[in-house]
Amino acid sequence: MQRLIDRAKELLADGTVVRVLGWKAGDMGYNPEPAMFDNAAELRNFVYDGFCGANLSKFMIEASKLEGKTLVFLKPCDTYSFNQLIKEHRVDRDKAYIIGVGCQGKLSMEKIKSMGVKAIESVSGADAFDAAEELTFETLYGEKTVAYKDAMLQRCHVCKGKEHMIYDELLGESKDTKDADRFAEVERIEAMSPEERFAFFQAELSKCIRCNACRNVCPACSCRKCIFDGTKYDSAQKANTTSFEEKMFHIIRAFHVAGRCTDCGECSRVCPQGIPLHLFNRKFIKDIETFYGEYQAGADTDSKGPLTSYTFDDVEPSIVAERG
Amino acid sequence: MKKIVKENLPALFRAIAAQQDLFLPIKTAGQTNFGLWTEEAEVDLETLKTVKSGKDMFFPQSETLYTCLKDDKKIYIKPEALQDRNFVAFGMKGCDVKGLEVLDRVFLADPVDTFYAARRKHGIIVAMACNEPETSCFCKVFGVDCAEPSADVAVWLTSTALCWKAQTEKGEALTATLTAAGLLEEATEADLHHVEGEKAVTRAIVEKLPYMNLSLEGWNGEALNEKFNSPLWEKLYKGCLACGTCTFVCPTCQCYDIKDYKTGTGVQRYRCWDSCMYSDFTMMAHGNNRTSQMQRYRQRFMHKLIYFPANNDGMYSCVGCGRCVEKCPSSLNIVKVIKAFAAEKTNEGGAR
Amino acid sequence: MSIEAKEEFRPKIVAFCCNWCSYAGADLAGSSRLSYPADVKIIRVPCSCRVNPMFILRAFEKGADGVILCGCHPGDCHYSTGNFYARRRMTLLFSMLDYLGVENGRTRVEWVSAAEGVKFSTTMNEFVAKIHSLGKNVRLGDIRCKD
Numbered sequence: 170m171q172r173l174i175d176r177a178k179e180l181l182a183d184g185t186v187v188r189v190l191g192w193k194a195g196d197m198g199y200n201p202e203p204a205m206f207d208n209a210a211e212l213r214n215f216v217y218d219g220f221c222g223a224n225l226s227k228f229m230i231e232a233s234k235l236e237g238k239t240l241v242f243l244k245p246c247d248t249y250s251f252n253q254l255i256k257e258h259r260v261d262r263d264k265a266y267i268i269g270v271g272c273q274g275k276l277s278m279e280k281i282k283s284m285g286v287k288a289i290e291s292v293s294g295a296d297a298f299d300a301a302e303e304l305t306f307e308t309l310y311g312e313k314t315v316a317y318k319d320a321m322l323q324r325c326h327v328c329k330g331k332e333h334m335i336y337d338e339l340l341g342e343s344k345d346t347k348d349a350d351r352f353a354e355v356e357r358i359e360a361m362s363p364e365e366r367f368a369f370f371q372a373e374l375s376k377c378i379r380c381n382a383c384r385n386v387c388p389a390c391s392c393r394k395c396i397f398d399g400t401k402y403d404s405a406q407k408a409n410t411t412s413f414e415e416k417m418f419h420i421i422r423a424f425h426v427a428g429r430c431t432d433c434g435e436c437s438r439v440c441p442q443g444i445p446l447h448l449f450n451r452k453f454i455k456d457i458e459t460f461y462g463e464y465q466a467g468a469d470t471d472s473k474g475p476l477t478s479y480t481f482d483d484v485e486p487s488i489v490a491e492r493g
Numbered sequence: 494m495k496k497i498v499k500e501n502l503p504a505l506f507r508a509i510a511a512q513q514d515l516f517l518p519i520k521t522a523g524q525t526n527f528g529l530w531t532e533e534a535e536v537d538l539e540t541l542k543t544v545k546s547g548k549d550m551f552f553p554q555s556e557t558l559y560t561c562l563k564d565d566k567k568i569y570i571k572p573e574a575l576q577d578r579n580f581v582a583f584g585m586k587g588c589d590v591k592g593l594e595v596l597d598r599v600f601l602a603d604p605v606d607t608f609y610a611a612r613r614k615h616g617i618i619v620a621m622a623c624n625e626p627e628t629s630c631f632c633k634v635f636g637v638d639c640a641e642p643s644a645d646v647a648v649w650l651t652s653t654a655l656c657w658k659a660q661t662e663k664g665e666a667l668t669a670t671l672t673a674a675g676l677l678e679e680a681t682e683a684d685l686h687h688v689e690g691e692k693a694v695t696r697a698i699v700e701k702l703p704y705m706n707l708s709l710e711g712w713n714g715e716a717l718n719e720k721f722n723s724p725l726w727e728k729l730y731k732g733c734l735a736c737g738t739c740t741f742v743c744p745t746c747q748c749y750d751i752k753d754y755k756t757g758t759g760v761q762r763y764r765c766w767d768s769c770m771y772s773d774f775t776m777m778a779h780g781n782n783r784t785s786q787m788q789r790y791r792q793r794f795m796h797k798l799i800y801f802p803a804n805n806d807g808m809y810s811c812v813g814c815g816r817c818v819e820k821c822p823s824s825l826n827i828v829k830v831i832k833a834f835a836a837e838k839t840n841e842g843g844a845r
Numbered sequence: 846m847s848i849e850a851k852e853e854f855r856p857k858i859v860a861f862c863c864n865w866c867s868y869a870g871a872d873l874a875g876s877s878r879l880s881y882p883a884d885v886k887i888i889r890v891p892c893s894c895r896v897n898p899m900f901i902l903r904a905f906e907k908g909a910d911g912v913i914l915c916g917c918h919p920g921d922c923h924y925s926t927g928n929f930y931a932r933r934r935m936t937l938l939f940s941m942l943d944y945l946g947v948e949n950g951r952t953r954v955e956w957v958s959a960a961e962g963v964k965f966s967t968t969m970n971e972f973v974a975k976i977h978s979l980g981k982n983v984r985l986g987d988i989r990c991k992d
Contacts (some may be wrong), residue, residue, distance in 0.1 A: 193826050194791045195705070195829070196832060201824060223823065288702075290515075290628060309628065309698055368946070372520050376524055378766075380521040382738050398772065407768065408766070409554050413985065414987065423941070424898050427937060438822070440580065441741075449831055453937060457703060460936060483932055485936070485956040486936045487953070488936065489943050490949045490950060
């Protein structure tokens with residue numbers, strides 16, 4: 170971590186960048202926040218560890234509007250989002266100096282809590298570049314240990330790989346975390362009967378409180394004004410009124426990012442009600458791959474997206490009914 | 494004090510629900526929130542904090558106020574009926590109950606919010622004492638004793654039984670019915686001893702909580718301009734995503750919006766929780782008087798810590814439940830704000 | 846003689862028809878005296894690709910039991926490529942609705958040219974029959990809109 174701070178200081182000192190976008194240590198050791206650092210002195214609060222799951226690409230949209238270059242630390246999966254934003258002209262490549270940072274899997278407080286760890290006072294083993302096999306928590310109710318692997322965010326189990334898609338320089342060591350198939354969950358749901366699928370999504374989506382965290386954290390949701398914030402469509406943008414509005418919101422949101430979603434998993438990470446929102450996006454990704462061929466959003470900055478291109482011989486929509 | 498053995502809780506719930514609606518923490522798809530009790534519902538009394546606070550039962554996230562209907566060429570208005578049936582809110586925590594005191598200041602003051610008032614009148618609160626509080630809790634800072642909540646009825650969940658103590662007339666009435674039904678029995682000396690023990694343990698843990706000594710010094714009406722104009726806000730809001738999580742899980746956030754919904758046969762006018770984090774918050778014909786996220790972010794904390802106490806005899810509109818601390822996607826929260834201002838004051842924060 | 850009133854299911858069906866082909870096809874069906882059920886309500890759109898997935902969900906929200914989208918045959922789009930995009934969008938949307946447990950017969954896309962009055966009529970008859978067999982739409986739709 171010190172390496173990152175030192176390098177950031179150098180880049181600030183030699184004038185390459187005028188500010189740093191990174192993570193600031195929280196007051197509890199497990200609650201860092203995305204933050205902007207304007208000078209070297211502020212960097213003493215900089216942190217990069219297993220809890221820095223936030224994807225900073227989204228913050229680069231605002232940073233691109235500022236004067237001067239911003240140093241941004243991007244994890245491998247964040248670079249996909251950054252690429253996609255370049256493709257959509259929502260960030261300015263020339264305004265960013267990207268340090269690709271290594272990643273050894275990011276942690277989920279929700280998962281940690283679900284394993285019975287509560288009232289955490291401090292944690293060790295969550296180093297960014299030297300993650301331990303086991304996390305140790307000092308809690309008010311005694312010491313608890315949890316395997317690092319079990320505490321990882323769902324997205325890290327299906328990691329796209331630790332290679333950075335775009336960067337100016339690289340720092341820090343990564344560790345492979347993939348141990349599950351990306352589409353396994355989607356396939357499990359597909360195998361259910363329509364009634365079961367309906368019941369599953371009904372239960373999950375009925376929890377939605379319309380806080381819009383999934384939308385606001387999503388790097389692909391970069392519209393200046395969201396259609397759900399419009400007053401024209403009598404959509405209940407912030408009210409959980411009936412199950413339908415919530416369902417429509419999530420279908421349409423997933424649809425709007427279909428073909429652009431890099432599967433960074435931020436939506437599922439931030440949902441206060443623990444709705445597995447990635448299941449929507451991954452379904453679209455899977456369908457796109459089945460129907461239109463392999464495509465990874467954010468792997469490059471110039472290819473055409475699957476929903477902005479076509480071929481004469483595309484499958485007909487009736488395929489959905491035919492495949493049963 | 495009364496008690497009921499743990500195994501009989503389902504029977505207790507059934508008996509309460511037979512007389513009136515019963516709301517209690519229910520687990521759906523892995524998350525616990527207050528919901529209507531049914532035989533099939535998975536009751537969860539273990540989870541310390543429901544995701545949304547108990548506010549929902551008295552001030553629902555969305556509720557219809559009235560419906561406009563058309564009959565031939567006439568338009569008439571059908572007002573929504575007010576709550577006229579008792580209901581029991583079981584398992585609220587001390588902080589949740591304190592949250593209602595804050596809402597009372599808003600909705601029961603003139604002009605009275607009839608929808609809220611009706612629910613308050615008919616709601617019987619059975620509050621549950623906390624055990625094993627979280628490090629995100631800081632209710633004691635706001636004068637809440639989570640080991641002994643004050644409500645119509647206070648209950649303690651011990652390893653074998655639920656101890657039950659009526660604290661108001663409404664609570665006495667409910668207790669009498671349930672005792673008559675043979676569900677509640679007199680607590681023994683040992684039970685009382687047990688409850689006292691639990692209280693002491695919980696209170697001892699509360700003393701050890703990291704936010705226990707959070708100081709609210711300087712947060713009052715006099716500091717309005719100083720706090721409002723502080724350059725710190727510009728730094729603090731940076732990670733804010735402008736989502737409404739903090740406001741929607743908060744037991745005291747009371748802002749709402751009113752909207753219309755066309756049903757095809759009429760127009761429903763409903764109100765729903767609003768969030769100061771949203772870009773259309775307090776949107777008026779002339780536009781919005783808070784144009785940046787910094788201003789909206791500042792509004793939330795200024796309201797809770799400055800405006801509200803200045804207008805309500807010093808009562809803060811934060812109860813220290815810690816839900817925002819746990820749920821913010823960017824880990825921003827009211828504690829960080831208070832701490833940042835305190836650090837600035839002692840100059841330890843420096844160029845934070 | 847008494848007439849027994851029967852509560853018969855009358856499906857509500859929304860058909861989005863492209864102005865340049867199927868809308869004219871519907872016209873032709875009409876002028877050729879070909880019949881299709883009155884349950885079908887046609888909404889004219891400038892191109893099949895004007896249909897946003899939200900339109901389809903909105904139709905269901907407000908009480909539709911089935912939604913059909915008709916456009917020009919692939920390659921014949923008045924604007925050259927619109928229906929190609931519509932085809933991809935609808936494929937993904939229908940697949941998503943299926944994933945959510947909505948009966949997949951409730952949605953359909955059919956390419957109908959201005960000259961195909963017969964096809965229009967048979968398509969609509971088929972679709973209405975299908976919706977009849979599926980019954981009322983209960984899985985999609987806003988409870989506030991149900992009477």
